[in-house]
Amino acid sequence: xxxxxxxxxxxxxxxxxxxxxxxxxxxxxxxxxxxxPNGAGxxxxxxxxxxxxxxxxxxxxxxxxxLIGRQPHEIAALGLGRTFxxxxxxxxxxxxxxxxxxxxxxxEYGLFGAFFGTPRRxxxxxxxxxxxxxxxxxxxxxxxxxxxVTSLSYGVQRRVEMARAMAINPRVLFLDEPTAGMTPDELxxxxxxxxxxxxxxxxxxxxxxxxxxxxxxxxxxxxxxVFGEIIAEGSPEEIQNxxxxxxxxxxxxxxx
Amino acid sequence: MARKIIETRSxxxxxxxxxxxxxxxxxxxxxxxxxxxxxxxxxxVGDAISYYLGLPKIPVLFGCxxxxxxxxxxxxxxxxxxxxxxxxxxxxxxLGRGPAxxxxxxxxxxxxxxxxxxxxxxxxxxxxxWADISDYRLLLLKLTMVAVILTLSLNVINGYMxxxxxxxxxxxxxxxxTASTITLWLFADDKLFGSPLLxxxxxxxxxPLALVCGGIVAALGAVIIAIPSFRTRGDYLAxxxxxxxxxxxxxxxxxxxxxxxxxxxxxxxxxSLPMVFLGMVSCVWIVNNFVTSTMGKAxxxxxxxxxxxxxxxxxxxxxxxxxxxxxxxxxxxxxxxxAHILRYVNPGSFGIQRLAEILAMLYFGGLNSxxxxxxxxxxxxxxxxxxxxxxxxxxxxxxxxxxxxxLFRPTGLVAxxxxxxxxxxxxxx
Numbered sequence: 001x002x003x004x005x006x007x008x009x010x011x012x013x014x015x016x017x018x019x020x021x022x023x024x025x026x027x028x029x030x031x032x033x034x035x036x037p038n039g040a041g042x043x044x045x046x047x048x049x050x051x052x053x054x055x056x057x058x059x060x061x062x063x064x065x066x067l068i069g070r071q072p073h074e075i076a077a078l079g080l081g082r083t084f085x086x087x088x089x090x091x092x093x094x095x096x097x098x099x100x101x102x103x104x105x106x107x108e109y110g111l112f113g114a115f116f117g118t119p120r121r122x123x124x125x126x127x128x129x130x131x132x133x134x135x136x137x138x139x140x141x142x143x144x145x146x147x148x149v150t151s152l153s154y155g156v157q158r159r160v161e162m163a164r165a166m167a168i169n170p171r172v173l174f175l176d177e178p179t180a181g182m183t184p185d186e187l188x189x190x191x192x193x194x195x196x197x198x199x200x201x202x203x204x205x206x207x208x209x210x211x212x213x214x215x216x217x218x219x220x221x222x223x224x225x226v227f228g229e230i231i232a233e234g235s236p237e238e239i240q241n242x243x244x245x246x247x248x249x250x251x252x253x254x255x256x
Numbered sequence: 257m258a259r260k261i262i263e264t265r266s267x268x269x270x271x272x273x274x275x276x277x278x279x280x281x282x283x284x285x286x287x288x289x290x291x292x293x294x295x296x297x298x299x300x301v302g303d304a305i306s307y308y309l310g311l312p313k314i315p316v317l318f319g320c321x322x323x324x325x326x327x328x329x330x331x332x333x334x335x336x337x338x339x340x341x342x343x344x345x346x347x348x349x350x351l352g353r354g355p356a357x358x359x360x361x362x363x364x365x366x367x368x369x370x371x372x373x374x375x376x377x378x379x380x381x382x383x384x385x386w387a388d389i390s391d392y393r394l395l396l397l398k399l400t401m402v403a404v405i406l407t408l409s410l411n412v413i414n415g416y417m418x419x420x421x422x423x424x425x426x427x428x429x430x431x432x433x434t435a436s437t438i439t440l441w442l443f444a445d446d447k448l449f450g451s452p453l454l455x456x457x458x459x460x461x462x463x464p465l466a467l468v469c470g471g472i473v474a475a476l477g478a479v480i481i482a483i484p485s486f487r488t489r490g491d492y493l494a495x496x497x498x499x500x501x502x503x504x505x506x507x508x509x510x511x512x513x514x515x516x517x518x519x520x521x522x523x524x525x526x527x528s529l530p531m532v533f534l535g536m537v538s539c540v541w542i543v544n545n546f547v548t549s550t551m552g553k554a555x556x557x558x559x560x561x562x563x564x565x566x567x568x569x570x571x572x573x574x575x576x577x578x579x580x581x582x583x584x585x586x587x588x589x590x591x592x593x594x595a596h597i598l599r600y601v602n603p604g605s606f607g608i609q610r611l612a613e614i615l616a617m618l619y620f621g622g623l624n625s626x627x628x629x630x631x632x633x634x635x636x637x638x639x640x641x642x643x644x645x646x647x648x649x650x651x652x653x654x655x656x657x658x659x660x661x662x663l664f665r666p667t668g669l670v671a672x673x674x675x676x677x678x679x680x681x682x683x684x685x
Contacts, residue, residue, distance in 0.1 A: 052563065092560055101570065
């Protein structure tokens with residue numbers, strides 16, 4: 001059974017057709033890439049699956065559970081972690097607090113505990129602190145744990161965002177342009193990080209990316225989206241040689 | 257000449273440094289003992305000393321009122337402050353440093369709860385003795401404590417969650433009227449509700465329950481603000497909450513059974529100093545517990561980026577409702593206390609003026625900080641009382657102060673800090 005399954009999903013913003021009959025099957029442990037020119041609707045697809053928008057029609061299932069009509073936080077708690085294209089961090093919070101925050105749905109104390117500081121709350125807080133520290137170690141962020149995120153460099157902020165996404169115990173991880181604005185060095189490092197996550201956490205990854213080198217190297221399967229429609233899907237080699245993809249990216253040779 | 261200036265300057269900075277050095281090792285416990293000694297000195301020999309210094313009576317607010325009215329009293333007041341406050345505080349804090357540090361070490365080993373109780377006990381004792389001198393001080397102290405509750409509860413909504421809610425006086429009014437109705441109806445012989453239903457002797461003990469009822473009614477009112485907050489933020493929510501404030505005010509003005517625009521009076525005198533102190537301490541304790549938990553940090557996440565919070569499994573709607581209700585609950589409790597301090601409420605006391613006051617205390621003290629709220633509420637309250645003799649100029653000086661704070665520290669004096677009780681009480685030997 002596939003982990004994430006999207007059937008015939010369409011979405012309209014008013015009269016604008018943003019996504020048309022989109023299908024996705026994500027098996028456990030796979031890495032799938034989504035490429036396409038600017039404005040093709042890639043991020044919209046992310047937002048539809050994660051519940052920020054509700055699709056006009058279609059079906060989404062995560063691990064056999066229907067996601068349509070659920071709030072984004074419920075979908076996240078079901079095991080769907082994500083990062084954002086334009087890094088969305090909380091500017092008055094430090095790195096450790098970021099990762100702890102993503103454990104929100106795993107907290108086993110209620111408001112009473114929060115108000116009166118019960119022993120159970122202390123136990124729970126200690127538990128998620130330990131978990132967060134462990135994650136920070138994996139992402140090589142331990143040295144920054146007490147720093148505010150605004151004081152960190154771009155590459156480090158990306159890593160904080162990924163560590164945070166991993167703290168919700170995801171089964172599927174959505175990465176929205178994980179290498180945007182990175183230097184070649186940082187890019188290579190990001191490839192290793194994503195490979196590590198993929199191997200160590202047993203999570204399926206679905207990513208949007210513009211750098212073809214990066215996508216070709218990581219993904220087992222690639223979808224190409226143009227004007228909200230998938231025009232090609234297949235292995236990296238197939239995509240690389242697909243005339244339609246080349247046309248969408250480079251324009252046609254025909255100049256008559 | 258220049259060298260001389262530099263020499264004196266270095267001498268002065270050396271002295272300041274030395275003073276700082278010597279105060280750094282004094283734990284909070286010793287300071288509290290010092291204050292207690294000062295309050296006791298004033299209680300026993302204050303009258304005599306003010307007589308010998310040529311003052312008309314004990315200066316109620318550190319002599320500020322007296323100086324501003326008659327500058328001739330400046331030397332006398334200075335002498336009084338030195339003898340009654342500064343000298344005992346310094347002497348006791350210095351001499352008591354050793355034993356206090358040893359005690360603090362002992363307390364640090366035990367539970368935080370017991371240590372806090374001992375510190376609070378000393379603090380309360382000092383306040384009680386200080387307030388015993390005059391009714392004016394007692395009233396000022398109680399109103400300041402109520403202001404602390406109000407500021408702190410507004411900080412949870414405006415500071416931690418970053419919404420701009422203007423309906424705090426409305427919540428306060430709901431709490432004040434509910435608590436007053438309950439106490440007048442059950443425990444007092446009153447022209448609105450007739451003879452008491454229960455024995456008035458029970459009143460002071462059941463008063464906290466009346467306060468909680470007031471808080472709950474205010475919290476229910478807050479749901480009306482919380483629901484629009486799912487969809488709007490910032491200016492729009494500010495306008496909605498302002499509208500709510502006016503709705504509450506005009507509803508109360510038109511409800512005859514709570515006295516309409518004339519208000520309610522002759523509430524029983526249940527807001528004693530210990531009662532108000534207890535209310536304030538529990539408010540600080542619970543608010544601080546909440547905002548330091550991960551559940552409470554969700555407020556900051558919502559403020560800084562709501563979409564990211566939602567994507568990281570934070571239930572933003574529930575958090576918003578809870579926060580609005582929580583803030584309103586404490587505003588309601590503060591309202592109940594306020595009504596029983598003045599023993600009179602009317603709808604006019606919960607208008608824009610009150611809102612401006614609370615907002616000023618909040619933004620002066622600092623957003624996102626329990627310490628900031630306490631500092632803001634206390635300093636603005638004391639300032640506005642101390643500058644009262646200046647009459648018109650008071651309303652120039654205080655706003656000017658606010659403008660300066662906003663210019664140099666846009667988020668307030670002590671913003672974005674955590675209030676750490678353990679650190680406050682730690683030994684400094």
